[in-house]
Amino acid sequence: MTKKIVIDPVTRIEGHAKISIYLNDAGEVDDARFHVVEYRGFEKFCEGRPFTEMAGITARICGICPVSHLLASAKTGDKILAVTIPPAADKLRRLMNLGQITQSHALSFFHLSSPDWLLGWDSDPAKRNVFGLIAADPDLARAGIRLRQFGQTVIELLGAKKIHAAWAVPGGVRSPLSPEGVAWIRDHLPESRATVKMALESFKKLMGSLTTEIDKFGHFSSLFMGLVGKNGEWEHYGGQIRFTDSEGNIVADGLREDDYQDYLGEAVEKWSYLKFPYYKPLGYPDGIYRVGPLARVNICSNFGTPEADKELQEFRARAGGVANSSFFYHYARLIEILAALERIEQLIDDPDISSQRVRANAGINQLEGIGVSEAPRGTLFHHYQVDENGVIQKVNLIIATGQNNLAMNKTVAQIAKHYIQGTEITEGMLNRVEAGIRAFDPCLSCSTHAAGQMPLHVQLVGSDGSILSEVYRN
Amino acid sequence: MSVKTLTINNTPVAAEEGKTILEAAKEAGIHIPTLCFLEGVSTVAACRMCLVEIEGINKLLPACVTQVTEAIVVHTNTPKLQEYRRMVIELLFAEGNHVCSICVANGNCELQNLAIEVGMDHTRFPYRFPKRSVDVSHPQFGIDRNRCILCTRCVRVCGEIEGAHVWDVAQRGADAYIVSGLSQPWSEVEACTSCGKCVDACPTGAIFRKGTTTAEKQRDRAKLQFLVDAREKHEWTR
Ligand code: SF4
Ligand code: SF4
Ligand code: FES
Numbered sequence: 121m122t123k124k125i126v127i128d129p130v131t132r133i134e135g136h137a138k139i140s141i142y143l144n145d146a147g148e149v150d151d152a153r154f155h156v157v158e159y160r161g162f163e164k165f166c167e168g169r170p171f172t173e174m175a176g177i178t179a180r181i182c183g184i185c186p187v188s189h190l191l192a193s194a195k196t197g198d199k200i201l202a203v204t205i206p207p208a209a210d211k212l213r214r215l216m217n218l219g220q221i222t223q224s225h226a227l228s229f230f231h232l233s234s235p236d237w238l239l240g241w242d243s244d245p246a247k248r249n250v251f252g253l254i255a256a257d258p259d260l261a262r263a264g265i266r267l268r269q270f271g272q273t274v275i276e277l278l279g280a281k282k283i284h285a286a287w288a289v290p291g292g293v294r295s296p297l298s299p300e301g302v303a304w305i306r307d308h309l310p311e312s313r314a315t316v317k318m319a320l321e322s323f324k325k326l327m328g329s330l331t332t333e334i335d336k337f338g339h340f341s342s343l344f345m346g347l348v349g350k351n352g353e354w355e356h357y358g359g360q361i362r363f364t365d366s367e368g369n370i371v372a373d374g375l376r377e378d379d380y381q382d383y384l385g386e387a388v389e390k391w392s393y394l395k396f397p398y399y400k401p402l403g404y405p406d407g408i409y410r411v412g413p414l415a416r417v418n419i420c421s422n423f424g425t426p427e428a429d430k431e432l433q434e435f436r437a438r439a440g441g442v443a444n445s446s447f448f449y450h451y452a453r454l455i456e457i458l459a460a461l462e463r464i465e466q467l468i469d470d471p472d473i474s475s476q477r478v479r480a481n482a483g484i485n486q487l488e489g490i491g492v493s494e495a496p497r498g499t500l501f502h503h504y505q506v507d508e509n510g511v512i513q514k515v516n517l518i519i520a521t522g523q524n525n526l527a528m529n530k531t532v533a534q535i536a537k538h539y540i541q542g543t544e545i546t547e548g549m550l551n552r553v554e555a556g557i558r559a560f561d562p563c564l565s566c567s568t569h570a571a572g573q574m575p576l577h578v579q580l581v582g583s584d585g586s587i588l589s590e591v592y593r594n
Numbered sequence: 595m596s597v598k599t600l601t602i603n604n605t606p607v608a609a610e611e612g613k614t615i616l617e618a619a620k621e622a623g624i625h626i627p628t629l630c631f632l633e634g635v636s637t638v639a640a641c642r643m644c645l646v647e648i649e650g651i652n653k654l655l656p657a658c659v660t661q662v663t664e665a666i667v668v669h670t671n672t673p674k675l676q677e678y679r680r681m682v683i684e685l686l687f688a689e690g691n692h693v694c695s696i697c698v699a700n701g702n703c704e705l706q707n708l709a710i711e712v713g714m715d716h717t718r719f720p721y722r723f724p725k726r727s728v729d730v731s732h733p734q735f736g737i738d739r740n741r742c743i744l745c746t747r748c749v750r751v752c753g754e755i756e757g758a759h760v761w762d763v764a765q766r767g768a769d770a771y772i773v774s775g776l777s778q779p780w781s782e783v784e785a786c787t788s789c790g791k792c793v794d795a796c797p798t799g800a801i802f803r804k805g806t807t808t809a810e811k812q813r814d815r816a817k818l819q820f821l822v823d824a825r826e827k828h829e830w831t832r
Contacts, residue, residue: 170730170738170804172804172805172806173808175807175808176696176808177696180696286807286808286809289805289807290805481805
């Protein structure tokens with residue numbers, strides 16, 4: 121008789137999802153699935169709206185990373201206007217994205233994931249969250265919170281204190297950074313850098329004791345995809361798409377977002393609302409690829425900033441070249457924060473950042489536009505079709521979490537197979553399965569769920585549909 | 595012209611005959627919330643925000659069109675009026691499709707301001723979610739009927755100040771909506787001079803400048819007043 125274990129909802133991720141673990145007769149894990157059970161229909165209800173509103177609408181998809189949608193949407197809008205935006209606007213948008221990467225990665229690393237390895241996988245779930253972390257290691261927790269605040273303030277200084285306001289608009293941005301803003305950022309950079317370095321040092325020390333996790337948390341071959349700059353350097357906003365394989369070979373390079381339908385396919389499975397994108401030339405599901413921090417760090421030739429490049433060398437040495445373990449997402453996230461801070465430092469010294477020429481005006485010059493940007497979680501595509509008046513006819517959004525869908529399923533299955541044996545299922549085992557998902561920092565919806573506050577419901581379901589046992593975690 | 599004396603909220607007020615209670619209150623520094631009222635154009639008393647209580651009269655009267663009479667005792671802010679005003683705003687929100695968070699007028703919207711003023715934190719009426727159209731065919735402006743509250747300010751400002759009479763109200767009751775020309779796309783209405791006065795007059799985000807995004811709408815109300823003064827008082831400077 122087959123049994124099914126359901127983890128619903130998955131905690132400490134953004135949104136609502138559920139994991140089912142299927143056991144065979146011997147009580148061994150047969151397969152595991154990561155379901156996204158929410159359906160939000162954003163693409164549908166954008167239809168009929170003026171395309172200029174898209175930045176504002178799509179920014180609402182997510183309360184954690186509105187900036188990512190804002191930027192992808194603005195870039196798509198640029199295409200519809202058929203303009204090249206002023207150089208200052210380009211730099212300002214970059215600055216905002218770097219602030220976003222910093223705050224989002226800090227949230228994922230410090231608040232959502234570090235309780236697992238700092239407090240212990242099997243520790244009391246009621247305390248295994250950011251509050252427990254504050255109690256156990258107040259300095260680290262506080263530094264993490266302040267680092268996130270730094271990133272958020274960078275965004276606020278640009279977006280005039282309105283996180284959701286459509287500051288990035290088709291054609292550029294609404295306003296430059298004020299001299300006070302520059303001064304604030306300059307003052308607070310050193311502390312933020314010190315925090316990342318401290319986190320990097322302690323994470324590296326911890327890694328020695330996490331060899332099983334590194335080995336079992338989604339350690340497999342796949343492609344990696346992301347944007348890289350002209351010379352293959354790390355990118356987060358511009359550049360072109362690159363695919364590399366698990367050995368670090370470049371599979372495809374210089375791909376344009378406009379052609380995404382040529383190289384990306386989107387499969388649909390009836391048990392999840394999330395689509396399954398794959399690399400078309402390899403087909404489905406062999407075209408599995410990962411996006412996000414791990415992918416970006418794997419595909420780039422270098423960061424182009426001294427400290428991040430030093431860390432990159434060490435990262436590659438520790439991973440043995442290409443990091444194929446999804447556990448390295450956490451490590452990659454820290455290095456990306458460092459790189460973001462270094463780039464922020466360069467940008468605020470650029471005189472363009474306070475230029476008043478930040479917005480190009482134009483009418484509807486193209487009826488279709490595709491924009492791409494790197495969200496903290498990975499590559500984000502927006503694709504709009506409009507009529508001659510700029511009213512949206514069709515929208516397609518390819519989000520990072522979707523692109524990691526295949527990899528997340530594989531990760532869950534791998535962890536479940538390793539940690540769940542026999543019929544006794546401990547909370548700690550289930551937490552590891554969830555942690556595998558958390559490594560990807562999936563963002564399933566628009567809502568922030570406070571850490572540790574979501575109840576966990578586990579069901580053991582027999583093949584006839586009867587519930588054999590049930591565990592609640594409140 | 596004779597002068598009438600009356601009491602508004604226990605304050606004795608004197609006003610010329612023919613003035614409205616709204617004007618008299620304004621001169622006395624007493625605030626009465628309004629929505630469809632717009633200085634410089636005719637009054638229609640469509641929204642019922644400005645309702646006041648007059649002692650001895652058994653129904654509520656709109657201050658924007660009710661003229662002052664001798665010795666009346668007016669109350670502008672009784673619990674009953676507060677409740678009615680709140681209900682008016684709630685009904686307006688339930689009637690259209692107001693998604694403030696992505697609206698061009700967010701933070702600069704008279705409907706939103708009134709919602710705050712009357713303390714509306716939710717609406718007690720079920721939302722209608724009507725299907726309404728968006729017309730962005732005009733090269734400079736757009737109208738999103740989802741946000742229209744049928745105050746007819748655009749109709750009046752266009753007809754009475756600009757003299758173009760592009761706008762009108764079509765249908766009746768719950769089906770009523772604002773049309774341009776003979777229910778044509780705005781871009782096809784030759785009468786439109788693209789002056790933009792309707793953008794300045796519209797209290798919500800229903801009529802807007804194209805290309806503006808969330809919370810970006812600005813209005814030049816002083817322009818409307820200037821035009822009225824220029825015409826009526828021959829004041830040609832602003
Ligand atoms: S018009 Fe005013 S009330 Fe309506 S959605 Fe816009 S801001 Fe909100
Ligand atoms: S479009 Fe604006 S001004 Fe015209 S009736 Fe509607 S809300 Fe009033
Ligand atoms: S302002 Fe008097 S009824 Fe609208």
